[in-house]
Amino acid sequence: MEDIRHITAEQLTEFLLQNGEKKFRTAQIEEWLWKRGALTFGEMTNLSVALRQLLEQHFTFQRTAIERRVQSSDGTAKYLFTLHDGCQVEGVLIPSGQRVTACISSQVGCALKCAFCATGTLGFTRNLHFSEIFDQYMLMNREAEQLYGHAISNIVYMGMGEPLLNYENVMESVRLITAPAGPGLSPSRITLSTVGIAEGIRRLADDGFKPEVALSLHCADELKRSLRMPVTRSNNFAMLQDALRYLHEKTGKRITIEYLMLKGWNDSVEDARKLFRFCMPFPVKINLIEYNATDSGYEKSPEENVQRFVAFLESKNMVVNIRHSRGQDIDAACGQLAKKGETRL
Numbered sequence: 504m505e506d507i508r509h510i511t512a513e514q515l516t517e518f519l520l521q522n523g524e525k526k527f528r529t530a531q532i533e534e535w536l537w538k539r540g541a542l543t544f545g546e547m548t549n550l551s552v553a554l555r556q557l558l559e560q561h562f563t564f565q566r567t568a569i570e571r572r573v574q575s576s577d578g579t580a581k582y583l584f585t586l587h588d589g590c591q592v593e594g595v596l597i598p599s600g601q602r603v604t605a606c607i608s609s610q611v612g613c614a615l616k617c618a619f620c621a622t623g624t625l626g627f628t629r630n631l632h633f634s635e636i637f638d639q640y641m642l643m644n645r646e647a648e649q650l651y652g653h654a655i656s657n658i659v660y661m662g663m664g665e666p667l668l669n670y671e672n673v674m675e676s677v678r679l680i681t682a683p684a685g686p687g688l689s690p691s692r693i694t695l696s697t698v699g700i701a702e703g704i705r706r707l708a709d710d711g712f713k714p715e716v717a718l719s720l721h722c723a724d725e726l727k728r729s730l731r732m733p734v735t736r737s738n739n740f741a742m743l744q745d746a747l748r749y750l751h752e753k754t755g756k757r758i759t760i761e762y763l764m765l766k767g768w769n770d771s772v773e774d775a776r777k778l779f780r781f782c783m784p785f786p787v788k789i790n791l792i793e794y795n796a797t798d799s800g801y802e803k804s805p806e807e808n809v810q811r812f813v814a815f816l817e818s819k820n821m822v823v824n825i826r827h828s829r830g831q832d833i834d835a836a837c838g839q840l841a842k843k844g845e846t847r848l
């Protein structure tokens with residue numbers, strides 16, 4: 504049986520009409536699915552019992568469930584989700600003041616094998632369906648209200664996987680989460696983070712993508728980057744820069760550059776100069792990310808290297824933020840998502 508969330512509103516209307524139901528039921532059902540996050544027909548209490556049974560006989564829900572929650576001493580909570588076929592992904596809630604940011608996954612595992620990232624060691628299993636991306640948001644939103652007394656205010660596509668290699672499902676999940684008839688989150692509160700898939704970035708530009716876009720650059724020396732981020736070989740700097748310039752032209756966006764500070768690899772003043780040059784063709788904001796320990800053997804940059812790096816960029820009038828990590832004690836921080844942690848709910 505098909506998941507009711509995988510058919511279009513038009514198909515649902517057609518089904519309802521064929522079964523002697525009224526057209527307006529579509530909007531009611533859609534509201535249950537995408538605004539209230541229903542995962543059973545039984546809870547759709549404004550539908551007749553007969554209609555609920557009819558739906559039950561023809562459709563199913565491929566349910567996503569929270570398997571485990573681990574909470575950090577800083578309030579960050581990491582979730583392990585089990586999908587309908589037993590695959591698992593992780594999501595993270597990060598509270599700060601009135602804000603709650605949800606970090607969600609776009610794929611089961613990841614194919615890209617960036618040397619410093621724990622997710623890459625899992626390999627790639629499959630893409631998430633848009634309903635599975637939506638489920639992470641919806642389930643964590645309920646949790647956020649309980650844990651922090653606030654709904655999710657921001658979403659970052661920075662969990663497991665590469666969002667631009669699951670383009671359609673990611674786009675559809677953004678559409679659903681921002682839909683006025685659904686949760687209605689503002690696109691400006693959503694950030695899609697990519698390792699740098701040039702073709703995908705161009706597609707975002709052509710599709711008039713409204714959310715923020717972040718590039719996980721981490722190194723502005725092409726050869727050095729390609730050794731630790733092999734995706735650089737098929738998406739070289741010229742292609743990336745062209746795509747980012749095009750995105751800026753089409754959408755007026757300032758691109759966020761994420762830059763992980765790794766001791767002795769990318770944290771010299773010369774590296775900062777290369778970063779400055781890489782960013783010349785388009786306006787950027789730079790987030791320097793503290794490296795989170797994984798089993799990969801890299802070390803984070805010492806504070807003085809970070810300060811020198813920042814001083815150089817600021818001397819070039821670049822906007823730089825230093826991002827301290829959250830949730831490290833529970834392996835919930837960037838690059839640590841790999842299904843570790845044993846605490847059960």
Ligand code: SAH
Pocket residue numbers: 617619620621660661662663664665666696697698717718719721761763792793794795796797836837838839
């Ligand atoms: N594939 C997308 C989405 C993942 S975002 C992307 O690459 O942007 C996860 C972010 O955490 C990326 O910027 C990634 O490079 C970064 N990261 C990976 N390993 C890390 C680590 N050990 N410490 C800190 N950040 C890390």
